Amino acid sequence: MRNLLSFLTRIPVRGDFERVREELWVFPLVSVVTSLPPMVILYFGIPLANLLALLTLYSIIGLLHLDGLADWADGVMVKGPREVKVKAMKDVNTGIAGVFAVTAVILIQLHSLSLAPFYSIFLAELNSKFAMLLGIGTRKPLGRGLGYYFMEGMNGRQLVYGTVLYLVLYAIPILYDPRAILGILGIIPGVYAIKISLENFGGINGDCLGAIAEITRAGTLLIIAVILNL
Known part of the structure; x- marks a missing residue:
């Protein structure tokens, strides 16, 4: 898992990037590491626990997924054929759709954490990492970037192992x-x-995988918060 931690988090561990795609099935296990510190904060219910927990989470996982979400949203919302959408997603400038998506995801998580049980952050991260695995499992890469690299190493065995985990x-x-x-x-x-x-x-x-991760985490927290407070 050390190889995945060096790639999916900002934790200063040395890993071999070339071996990451051999350990894709371990994606769900990474959520244990990333969610533990914020979960402790939520458990003890210190002042502004929801804000501190979210800041702690992003200090661990970094902002790469949020950046991917912004690019993804710009591409999805632009009108035009597929080529235009891909071009918009790859544009280095962030549009209003990207700003809105990132803001919405952060606010949803922030408010939901104040209403959901402390362990919800673990479930949200677990779902987030598993959704990324499912995205890689489609084996439909866009271009020859990060998604392509991961999908080259994906197979049925890794997907089954990851699902069981x-x-x-x-x-x-x-x-x-x-x-x-x-x-x-x-x-x-x-x-x-x-x-x-x-x-x-x-x-x-890679942008799509980042968006999938962020949307899944925010969606999980929102669903738990809403259902448990009906």
């Missing part, structure tokens, strides 16, 4: 609180983001 990890919070099973619905926004990516761009690249 996801379910095992998900069972842990359910044993603590049976209501945690509701969070599995959070994978739906991620699957929908994959669908939108394929429809708009014809494939998935």
Whole structure:
């Protein structure tokens, strides 16, 4: 997992990037590391816990996924054929759609964390990493960038192993609180983001994976917060 941590987080560990695609099935396990510090903050309920937890999370995972979300949103929202959408997504300048998407995702997470149980951040990160794995599992790369590199190493065995690992990890919070099973619905926004990516761009690249990760995490937190407060 060290190789994945060096790539998916800002944790100063040395890893071999060339071996990352051999360990794609371990994606769900990374969520344990990334969510533990913010989960501790939420558990003790210190003042502004939701804000501090979110800041802690992004200090661990970095802002690369948010950057991908901004580019992805610009591409999705622009009108025109697929070539125009891909060009907009790859534009180095961030448009209003990207700004709106990033702002919305941050605000949704921030407010939802104040209403959801402390373990929700773990479920959200777990769903986020699993959704990324599902996106890679489509094996429909856009270009020859990061998505292509990952998809070259993806196969049925890695997807099955990753799914089993996801379910095992998900069972842990359910044993603590049976209501945690509701969070599995959070994978739906991620699957929908994959669908939108394929429809708009014809494939998935690094920006799409970042968007899938962010949308899934925010969607999971929102679903848990809404359902548990009905």
